Amino acid sequence: MSSIGPQGVAAADFSNALDEFAGVVGKDRVYVDEQPLSSYRDAYSPLADGEFLPSAAVAPDGVEQIQKTLKIANAYKIPIWTIGTGRNFAYGGPAPRKSGYVMLDLRRMNRIIEVNEKYGYALVEPGVSYMQLYRHLRAIGSKLWIDPAAPAWGGVMGNALEHGAGYTPYGDHFIMQCGMEVVLADGEVVRTGQGALAGSKHWQVTKHAAGPQFDGMFTQSNFGVVTKMGIWLMPEPPGYKPFMITYEREEDLEAIFEITRPLKVNQIIPNAAVAVDLLWEASAKVTRRHYFDGKGPLPQSARTRIASDLKLGMWNYYGALYGPPPIIENNWKIVEEALMSIPGAKLYLDRENDPAWDYRVRLMRGEPNMTEFSIMNWIGGGGHVNFSPISAPSGAEALAQYNMIKRRCHEYGFDYIGEFLVGWRDMHHILMIMYDRADEAMRTRAYDLFGLLVDEAAEIGFGEYRTHLAFMDQIAKTYKHNDGALWDLHHRIKDVMDPNGILSPGKQGIWPKAMRETS
Amino acid sequence: MMAWKLTRRDVLGAGALGTAAVGLGTLARSKPGRGRTVTLVEESGVPESRQFAAALIDSGFAGEVIRIDQSLNGLLHELEATTGTIIGMTSDPAAMIAGQLLGERGAHSRHFWQHHYTNGRWRHRIEGGARLIGNTTHAWPVAIAHQLQSAIGNRSPQVSNACTSGACALLASSPGMLVSWVYEFEGHQS
Known part of the structure; x- marks a missing residue:
């Protein structure tokens, strides 16, 4: 049995609570031994081993069991940490915010409750993965696409709740969410939107019903346990034209996004347009050791050789057009003329033996895969943590972020490995800080670099859209308009909705009252 | 899924023939347990993984082989129904994915050896004797x-060890960091 217990809970109470949990979900669905609990570790943690370990896990299979579990947690004031699939290892995976929490593992709740071909949506439970939904749609002969995040084992619900993004025109997952069922901390079950109307048949179609819209409150938060969620699915288009354009110079980034902005705002390019840096792209094919086995960032000579060997640019731009072929061809003329106007641009409509092209093309047509994990081979040792500032789709802002972040990466001995992704009017910048987990000094430098970047980005006006567990408090504190009024509001809501502070304490820097003083 | 009463008992016992020494020319005849299923994972794009798999296939040790390509999708498709012993030498990401999928189904990690190419040599962190490995x-x-x-067939605890190879080049499609790993499910004798 794990030697860790929830902070502030007497051992006898904890033992009683575990017995009561077992009475709800069955003894074989309460995990307390080291081996099953090890699967809740953050496999790529930027912290030392031994941080963020749970004391136990409870795996209910339905709403009623969740209600009973929360009742017990309230009675003993046991903090619980909810996961759907727990697969996003760039941000902490399944691990809890603090050691000792009890995992509320919803992976058994993996039912695809409905697929509606006519209106293009699915209603899913928290444990449904992209691969599972994809396979299900193919098995039933559906002509609907999913929009997967890069790793196929990610959760459809969890990714939307974490404001995640994909690569088809339905890539903003929270925008594509429609209708939730939520169990509140006191066990009450609430359905949002038209789900609250008895007999409604349009819960997953109409986002805006009477009254305030609460769905956003249950994303990146700890105000409830979401148990069902509608997600819109894109009908298979009659045509699909993926493309890749390579750009020779780092400073081309500014022109790339000045050109991209009108193409995106006007939806000429309907999916997420992505500019991927040389090393991210190369790491799907080769490792750093093949070009340079020394310490510190890769020398420019090696970068030049990689670009030449692999026919890559310093930036590699992916996008796709969708729809009836005549419309695609019309829009393509506009896209090609605009994006190829940058000197040195090279266009690819197909690339042979290129796993990076292959997985991007699959993602942009809604086919989940696991290829992105291959890029962890770049350094070896698998450690990575994503720093993800958001901004407007401005070329000048992209270049300013890139220059600032690359300089810091190099100072700390890391390669810059990143991509910029433009949604409708937003730009996500994903820096992947890669390190060898077995190299303690490197891991510590990665952690320090991340913390520095959070503060420096905030100083020039960039916040992060999501983050690893270890940085949630720091990032929360950068949202400090009017003396931190927004997080004060989060805390006021938390105290009312979850007075015992049992639901995921510390998630996104939102702590229950009793833990705020000590966090 | 994982069980409440999973304890660390040695399932490798009865019938397992421990071998004291192995050499490149002689194959060990140990088995993980009488009648036990052994599934081998080969990452086909990785040359070291292919070599490793070929050695185990030739020795008749592996009953089933799962070959995964660079998409790593095969891990999701093929590991769902595995039982018994699962063994592989793969890239570090593939090992992590396999570990997550098998661990949450209740499999125990039995061995986790690392092989890291740096400064023109392979460094191995293994269990047991290191001289032979270092000499190759x-x-x-x-x-x-x-x-x-x-x-796998040895019941007694193995000593952790490390060694470094002689100077050698890194093969073109090698990830340069590999893990050889073994997971076992208890109570699933086939």
Whole structure:
């Protein structure tokens, strides 16, 4: 049995609570031994081993069991940490915010409750993965696409709740969410939107019903346990034209996004347009050791050789057009003329033996895969943590972020490995800080670099859209308009909705009252 | 899924023939347990993984082979129904994915050896004797296959060890960091 217990809970109470949990979900669905609990570790943690370990896990299979579990947690004031699939290892995976929490593992709740071909949506439970939904749609002969995040084992619900993004025109997952069922901390079950109307048949179609819209409150938060969620699915288009354009110079980034902005705002390019840096792209094919086995960032000579060997640019731009072929061809003329106007641009409509092209093309047509994990081979040792500032789709802002972040990466001995992704009017910048987990000094430098970047980005006006567990408090504190009024509001809501502070304490820097003083 | 009463008992016992020493020319005859299913994972794009797999297939040790390509999708498709012993030498990401999928189904990690190419040599962190492994350069995956096969059948605790190969080049499609790993499910004798 794990030697860790929830902070502030007497051992006898904890033992009683575990017995009561077992009475709800069955003894074989309460995990307390080291081996099953090890699967809740953050496999790529930027912290030392031994941080963020749970004391136990409870795996209910339905709403009623969740209600009973929360009742017990309230009675003993046991903090619980909810996961759907727990697969996003760039941000902490399944691990809890603090050691000792009890995992509320919803992976058994993996039912695809409905697929509606006519209106293009699915209603899913928290444990449904992209691969599972994809396979299900193919098995039933559906002509609907999913929009997967890069790793196929990610959760459809969890990714939307974490404001995640994909690569088809339905890539903003929270925008594509429609209708939730939520169990509140006191066990009450609430359905949002038209789900609250008895007999409604349009819960997953109409986002805006009477009254305030609460769905956003249950994303990146700890105000409830979401148990069902509608997600819109894109009908298979009659045509699909993926493309890749390579750009020779780092400073081309500014022109790339000045050109991209009108193409995106006007939806000429309907999916997420992505500019991927040389090393991210190369790491799907080769490792750093093949070009340079020394310490510190890769020398420019090696970068030049990689670009030449692999026919890559310093930036590699992916996008796709969708729809009836005549419309695609019309829009393509506009896209090609605009994006190829940058000197040195090279266009690819197909690339042979290129796993990076292959997985991007699959993602942009809604086919989940696991290829992105291959890029962890770049350094070896698998450690990575994503720093993800958001901004407007401005070329000048992209270049300013890139220059600032690359300089810091190099100072700390890391390669810059990143991509910029433009949604409708937003730009996500994903820096992947890669390190060898077995190299303690490197891991510590990665952690320090991340913390520095959070503060420096905030100083020039960039916040992060999501983050690893270890940085949630720091990032929360950068949202400090009017003396931190927004997080004060989060805390006021938390105290009312979850007075015992049992639901995921510390998630996104939102702590229950009793833990705020000590966090 | 994982069970409440999973305890660390040695399932490798009865019927397992521990071998004391292995060499490149002689194959160990150890088995993980009488009638027990052994599934081998080969990452086909990785040359060391292919060498490792070929050695275990040739020895008749592996009953089933799962071959995964660079998409790593095969891990999701093929590991769902595995039982018994699952063994592989793969890139570090593939090992992590396999570990997550098998661990949450209740499999126990039995061995986790690391092989890291740096400064023109392979560095191995293994269990048991290291001399043979250190003396090999390009054939080291074969030596690891034999040593791991022996370790699976060995009931006594193995000593952690490290060694470094002689100077050698890194093969073109090698990830340069590999893990040889063994997971076992308890109570699933086939």
